[in-house]
Amino acid sequence: DTEVTQTPKHLVMGMTNKKSLKCEQHMGHRAMYWYKQKAKKPPELMFVYSYEKLSINESVPSRFSPECPNSSLLNLHLHALQPEDSALYLCASSQDAGLSDTQYFGPGTRLTVL
Amino acid sequence: AQSVTQLDSQVPVFEEAPVELRCNYSSSVSVYLFWYVQYPNQGLQLLLKYLSGSTLVKGINGFEAEFNKSQTSFHLRKPSVHISDTAEYFCAVSDRYNNNDMRFGAGTRLTVKP
Numbered sequence: 001d002t003e004v005t006q007t008p009k010h011l012v013m014g015m016t017n018k019k020s021l022k023c024e025q026h027m028g029h030r031a032m033y034w035y036k037q038k039a040k041k042p043p044e045l046m047f048v049y050s051y052e053k054l055s056i057n058e059s060v061p062s063r064f065s066p067e068c069p070n071s072s073l074l075n076l077h078l079h080a081l082q083p084e085d086s087a088l089y090l091c092a093s094s095q096d097a098g099l100s101d102t103q104y105f106g107p108g109t110r111l112t113v114l
Numbered sequence: 115a116q117s118v119t120q121l122d123s124q125v126p127v128f129e130e131a132p133v134e135l136r137c138n139y140s141s142s143v144s145v146y147l148f149w150y151v152q153y154p155n156q157g158l159q160l161l162l163k164y165l166s167g168s169t170l171v172k173g174i175n176g177f178e179a180e181f182n183k184s185q186t187s188f189h190l191r192k193p194s195v196h197i198s199d200t201a202e203y204f205c206a207v208s209d210r211y212n213n214n215d216m217r218f219g220a221g222t223r224l225t226v227k228p
Binding site: 006040042043044048102104105106108 | 150157158163217
């Protein structure tokens with residue numbers, strides 16, 4: 001099983017809403033990632049979790065709050081977002097942190113902030 | 115941090131023709147190099163990667179890439195493309211000593227015409 005799943009596929013939210021994006025993998029990977037991808041742009045790294053601990057935070061605004069409840073799950077909590085936060089949010093995982101391991105990507109959640 | 119330049123934002127090509135998608139990276143240290151493909155409304159899928167060893171890397175779907183250290187390039191090639199190869203292609207680089215931080219190029223849109 002080399003699949004990373006993400007829910008929901010699509011999300012529309014207002015600027016005052018609180019919502020969460022979920023990511024799950026059952027490959028035994030110990031590193032998990034959140035990326036943001038705007039239309040016609042490359043993915044931009046947001047957060048990296050290694051062994052369930054936050055290891056990289058690329059200066060992301062606090063309205064995005066990541067959480068790694070266990071080694072298979074990664075959440076991204078959203079609160080008070082802005083319309084410019086509308087994008088495709090991609091989750092990825094890799095076998096281990098700091099090694100030459102392939103990142104496996106999920107299909108993404110397309111977020112629209114009204 | 116590493117950076118990647120994909121020299122062509124769009125590459126149109128006819129079916130069964132050869133194609134080369136260009137990628138250059140900036141680095142003063144050892145790197146890992148990757149090519150990912152993104153089909154419309156989907157996540158990223160790894161085509162191939164260079165970690166060490168042979169400079170010619172073969173990937174899935176008939177793609178290959180050649181690592182050229184002196185020219186800091188990692189161009190992607192396919193001898194005969196299909197309509198189904200139409201997609202966005204991203205070159206990515208990570209620092210050998212900080213593999214969590216992978217940087218993507220801006221992407222090349224490959225359009226295969228009948």
